[in-house]
Amino acid sequence: MKLEAINLKDKFSKFTRHWSPRVIAEMNDYQFKLVKVEGEFVWHDHPDTDEVFIVVEGTLNIEFREGTVTLNSGEMFVIPKGVEHKPSANTECKIMLVEPKGVVNTGDSDSELTAENDVWV
């Protein structure tokens, strides 16, 4: 066991690409991933799992078919499995995702925004 804190700010400083999740920790078969987002993502869902968004810095909008949730720094939201959503951010926003290992960022929607999975930082 490495006796060292995982510092979110430090981890965020190590990459710049948007919509490209970087794994920073694993708990059982779940992963904690940092993502920098800006602009609009694609509509998608994750048929097999819930997904947690935690906003670390900035403002994130999550559009659902039934309405939109806006998350600011220090706020989080659980997206239930199978529920279509489209994240977006007017300016760069830093978020942490929590979800089972193996979840692809665009879910069941193939897209040019589909990112390589399980990339650590």
Next chain:
Amino acid sequence: MKLEAINLKDKFSKFTRHWSPRVIAEMNDYQFKLVKVEGEFVWHDHPDTDEVFIVVEGTLNIEFREGTVTLNSGEMFVIPKGVEHKPSANTECKIMLVEPKGVVNTGDSDSELTAENDVWV
């Protein structure tokens, strides 16, 4: 689905008791819990699961048999299953735990600090 952000600061304002986890969200069979801590907790471990500590405000020490990790705001740590640990904080510290539903705060160590489980705020 309730289209409302979960605001950590707001949730922390709703309770004062130390070492008494309050559930704020559930993702699959995992829970996100807020805890206010101050002073020393008891040595314990969780034989069946890893456990994540995220410090939201203040400074948390996690003592292990092999050394101590200090976490400040914006830092996190994964405690591997079965590893004995003893959290402590010199002044009040606000943390978020992520772990499977049903995990008891004192693990396998019965204590006066053992808190009621699955209490939501």
